[in-house]
Amino acid sequence: MALELLFGRASSDHELALLERVQATLAADDQAEIFYVVPNHIKFETEIQVLNRLATLQDRHGAAVAVPNVQVFSLSRLAWYYMQNDPIYRQANLSATGMTMLVQSLLREHQTELELYGNLLTKQGFISQFASQILELKQAGLSWQEVRDMADALTQQGTLQMKLHDLALIGEALDQELATRNQYLSSQLLAALRVYLATEKTDVSHHYYFINGYSQMTTPERGVVEALIERAGGVTIALPADDGSASVTAESLSENDLFYRPKRLAQQLRQFATDHQVAVTASSVTMQRPVSETITTVESFWIAYEQEGVKPNGQTPTPKDLAIWQATTRYQEIEQMARMIRQEVASGKRRYRDFMLMTRDLGQYENMLPAVFARYQIPVFMDLDRPMAAHPLVAFLDKLFRLAPAYTIADVMGLLKTELLIPEDVTVAEYREALAETENYVLAKNTPGWRWTDKQPWQFDRNVADSDDEVLREHVAEKDAQLALIHDQISTVVAPFLADLAQAPMRARWQDASTCF
Structure with a gap:
C-alpha cells in the first residue's frame, strides 16, 4: 500500500508521468492489474490516448494495439466493475424519478411539520426542485445534523433557516425510508462502492490505481479513493498545481491560492494515508506537454496574477495569437x-x-x-451529458413494448417519432409530413386503439369520393396515401410482430426481438 502525489501545472505532462509509473509497476509485479481513472466526461478519448501512448512506451506498434492488464475507467464504471454481481449494486437502483416520487410521499406525510414549504406541495415543479436540493446536499457529504446546525446558526435569516429545517426533516425521513427498504439512490453508487471495498469481498492488493483529470473531488469520490489507498497495492494521483506544491503543508495552504482545491484534496488524502499507516510520497511533474507558447503564457499570467497581483502596464507579455473579446450577452x-x-x-x-x-x-x-x-451552417458537437432515456433507440423500445394491447395515440406517435421505422423508399421529409398529417387526423377523430391494428384502410374524408371536383379528389387521395403509410406500419408490421412475440416463450421472445432489431 502506498500513495504517491504528483504535482504540476496544467502544461505539464501528467499523463506521461503516470504512464511511466504504470510501465514500471507492470514490470515489477507480474500480477498487477492497472486501473487508469479519469472523470466520466473524458473517459472515451482518454482510453484511446492512454492505451496508444502506453503501447508506444512498451515499443508496441501497429494499426491496432492491445495492452494487457490495463483498463481506463471512471469511478462510476469502477463501481460496476467490482459490484456488478453483488447485492449492494443491485440495491442502488432508485432512480432520480423514483426519488422524486418518494420525496413527494414524504412531504405529504410530514406536511404539518414543514415550516416553509407546507403550502407549496401542489405547485408545479416544486417536488422535483425540492428533491434535487436534497440530492445536492447528500452529494456534498453533509449530514442532516450538520444541516440542522447550520439552520440553528442563522438566527438573522429566518427564511433560509426554515428552508434548511424542511430539507433536513425530509432528508432524514428519506434516509430512514431507504434504510428500511435496504436501498441506495443511484447517485449514491460511489458510497456503495466504498462500503463494498470495506467488506473485503475482493482482493485489490495487486490492483494499482492511477488517477488523472481531477482538480477536486466530491465527498463520495474522495471516499472511494481513500478506500483504495487503504486496501490497494498503490494509488498515484496527478493534480494541477504550481511549482513547489509537493512541499506545501496544511498550515501554509491559503484559501486565496489559485490551486487551493487540488492542494486541499492532496492534504486530505495525505492525512488519511498517514492516519492509516500508508506510505506517502510527493513529487513534481517536470515533463511538458506539446502546447503552444500562448497557452503557457496565459497559464503563467494567471499564476503570477494570483501570487503578485496586477503588474504595471507593459510588464505583462501579450502573445500575438491571443485575442480578448468582450460581449454584452x-x-x-x-x-x-x-x-x-x-x-x-x-x-x-x-x-x-x-x-x-x-x-x-x-x-x-x-x-x-x-x-x-x-x-451560419457550421457543424457542431456539444459535449453534454444526456440521459440515456432520451436516446431514440431507448424511446423506441420503451414505446414498442408498451403499445399492445391499448395502442394509445401517445405511445404510437412516440414510437414513430423516433424515426427508426422509416421505409427505405420514403424520405425523411415525406415521412415527417405523413406522420404530422396522421397525428392531426387521429387526434381530431379520437381514434381508438383497435383502429391501429385493423387493416381496413383509413379515409381522410369519405364524403369526397363522389365529388365532381377533381382537384379536391386528388388532394384527398394524397392525404389518404399519407394516412396509409403510417397506419400500415402499425397494422402490418408492428402489430403482427407484437402478436407473435406474445405467443412465444419468454426466452424465444427476446431472441425474436433481438433478431428483429
Missing part, C-alpha cells in the same frame, strides 16, 4: 464566434475541426449555440 458572444469561424473556414485557412469552444458551464449555451451555428 451570451447571444452576441456566440454570434461573434460563429462569424469568425465561418470567415476563417471560407478563406481556406482553417477547417471546422480546428476549432474548440470551451466554457465553464456549457449548459448555459445548450439552446442558443446550435441555433446560431446552424444559421
